[in-house]
Amino acid sequence: MAEHTRILAIETSCDETAAAVIDDGRFIRSNIISSQIDLHQQYGGVFPEMASRAHVEQIVPVIRAAMTEAGATWGGLTAIAVTKGPGLPGSLVVGVNAAKGLCLGTGLPLIGVNHLEGHIYSHWLEPSINNWQLASVAAATDRQLQSTTGLFPIMVLIVSGGHTELVLMTGHGAYELVGHTVDDAAGEAFDKVARMLQLGYPGGPEISRVARGGDGARFVFSRPRVHGTRGARTDAYDGQFDFSFSGAKTAALNVINQNGGTTADGKLSVRVPVADVAASFERCVVSWLVEATQRAVRQFKANAVLVGGGVSANRVLREAMTEAFPALPVSFPPVALCTDNAAMIGAAAHFAYIRGLRDDLGMDVVPDLKI
Numbered sequence: 001m002a003e004h005t006r007i008l009a010i011e012t013s014c015d016e017t018a019a020a021v022i023d024d025g026r027f028i029r030s031n032i033i034s035s036q037i038d039l040h041q042q043y044g045g046v047f048p049e050m051a052s053r054a055h056v057e058q059i060v061p062v063i064r065a066a067m068t069e070a071g072a073t074w075g076g077l078t079a080i081a082v083t084k085g086p087g088l089p090g091s092l093v094v095g096v097n098a099a100k101g102l103c104l105g106t107g108l109p110l111i112g113v114n115h116l117e118g119h120i121y122s123h124w125l126e127p128s129i130n131n132w133q134l135a136s137v138a139a140a141t142d143r144q145l146q147s148t149t150g151l152f153p154i155m156v157l158i159v160s161g162g163h164t165e166l167v168l169m170t171g172h173g174a175y176e177l178v179g180h181t182v183d184d185a186a187g188e189a190f191d192k193v194a195r196m197l198q199l200g201y202p203g204g205p206e207i208s209r210v211a212r213g214g215d216g217a218r219f220v221f222s223r224p225r226v227h228g229t230r231g232a233r234t235d236a237y238d239g240q241f242d243f244s245f246s247g248a249k250t251a252a253l254n255v256i257n258q259n260g261g262t263t264a265d266g267k268l269s270v271r272v273p274v275a276d277v278a279a280s281f282e283r284c285v286v287s288w289l290v291e292a293t294q295r296a297v298r299q300f301k302a303n304a305v306l307v308g309g310g311v312s313a314n315r316v317l318r319e320a321m322t323e324a325f326p327a328l329p330v331s332f333p334p335v336a337l338c339t340d341n342a343a344m345i346g347a348a349a350h351f352a353y354i355r356g357l358r359d360d361l362g363m364d365v366v367p368d369l370k371i
Contacts (some may be wrong), residue, residue: 002370003354005078008102010063012095013087013115014162015051017058018249020342021070021077025350026126029070031336031343034058052090059098066342074106082347084112084359085369086162092365095127103345105112111349112359115340116371119158119308120169121335121351122344155302157293158371159317161187162308164289166296167371169306172351175371179241186285187311189245193252193281198268207278208314216283220254221248223288241296243288247329252281286317290324297325313338317368 004024011018017034034054066072084101085092096112103110156167156175164186166179184192187204194203199210224244255277262270268274297305305325311317313335322330337343 001138005350005353006072007079007081007111007346007349007353008063008066008072008077008228009113009349010059010095010099011082011083011118011340011342011345012059012091012098012191013056013083013085014091014340015054016168017062017065017094018058018340018342018345019066020346021066021072022125022343022346022350023282025121025124025347026344028049029072030066030068030126031341032062032066032069033341034062037099037350048088048090051088052094055091055094059094062099063102071079072160074108075314077106077108079109079349079353081111081113081345081352083115083118083300083345084363086115087365087367087368089365092367093266094363096363100185100363102250102255104361109353110361110363111352111357113345113348113352114369114371115345116158116163116167116369117173117175118344119166119221120175120306121162121347122308122337122341123306123331124347124351125333125337125343134207136148151271151303153300153302154304154306154310155293155297155300156306157289157312157321158309159186159307159311161185161191161204161311163309164243164245166292168296168300168302170198173355173357177187177371178300179243181245182239183244183246184249186243186245186289187309189285190281190311192249193278196253197272197274197277199274199278199295203309204311204314207282208316211279211282211316212276214273214279214316215348216276216279218276219251219275219280221251221280221284223284224248243292243330245288246283246285251278255280265308282314282316286314286320289317290320293321297328302328304331308333308338308344310339 009020009267020031021029080099082095154169158165164181168176190207191203194206199206260271295336
């Protein structure tokens with residue numbers, strides 16, 4: 001039987017101050033998120049210095065709220081987990097220092113978690129297991145280490161504002177990066193095109209909202225060639241599972257300019273077919289994500305597909321990915337767990353804890369941490 005844990009998790013990698021109490025890597029006892037979207041909307045993106053200051057202001061009340069909502073006591077916790085990277089340096093430091101202080105005061109062990117690993121383990125939280133249609137797995141008391149063994153290998157697509165990566169998961173804590181973006185992340189590209197179309201921030205939900213009324217076939221953006229373009233190869237796959245979105249972003253800008261662009265007062269011309277551009281851009285990004293994932297699943301004979309990160313909330317992506325793999329389990333977290341949150345950090349920390357992983361108080365943040 002797997003070891004019982006109750007973990008307080010802290011997440012401050014970007015612009016969400018979050019804390020959660022998670023039992024056994026599966027049950028969400030609390031999941032508190034203080035969003036900074038209103039703060040950063042005026043800049044059309046995250047302003048790092050303001051983000052770190054907001055974390056300083058919110059970290060203590062958010063942790064207190066998570067403990068209170070869970071009915072948790074410090075003596076009842078197994079460990080304290082925190083995101084150590086990747087992310088904005090100043091933001092990460094706030095969370096890591098808070099976690100260290102709590103560990104110093106309580107004597108609890110510290111577990112540093114890779115933010116990307118958190119997105120993977122959002123699928124092990126109870127609502128995601130139900131979406132994944134793996135009821136027999138969820139019901140097994142020892143499923144954390146034993147009963148999920150038959151699922152591997154699993155192909156994971158992490159797609160967010162800062163990351164677009166294909167990861168082969170061969171076991172708990174065992175990953176191989178097989179593909180990544182060579183320029184913009186998908187979420188970043190959505191944000192940039194949304195700014196071109198003078199939509200709101202964050203761009204992904206705005207693009208998706210406007211695209212519902214558009215014709216996704218009106219503009220066809222050329223698929224970028226990334227396979228075999230690296231020259232000196234940096235991995236065994238030479239880019240065959242990589243992504244590139246900067247070309248589609250430029251193509252969208254060209255369409256906007258060809259249809260009037262912006263007027264003298266900086267407003268978008270009424271001639272610009274906003275809905276059609278949004279729908280066409282969304283369609284091309286989704287198709288490239290799906291096609292690369294299909295190639296990777298075939299190559300590595302994956303038994304399941306997990307999609308996580310903020311862009312995994314996209315309706316078109318969910319529908320297309322599910323249709324692409326009719327014979328495999330395809331999992332998306334509930335929308336509330338797609339964006340940054342501490343529940344997923346607590347889930348990942350549980351698996352790290354039962355593998356015996358611990359960090360000392362000398363642990364530092366790693367802004368460019370890899371999976």
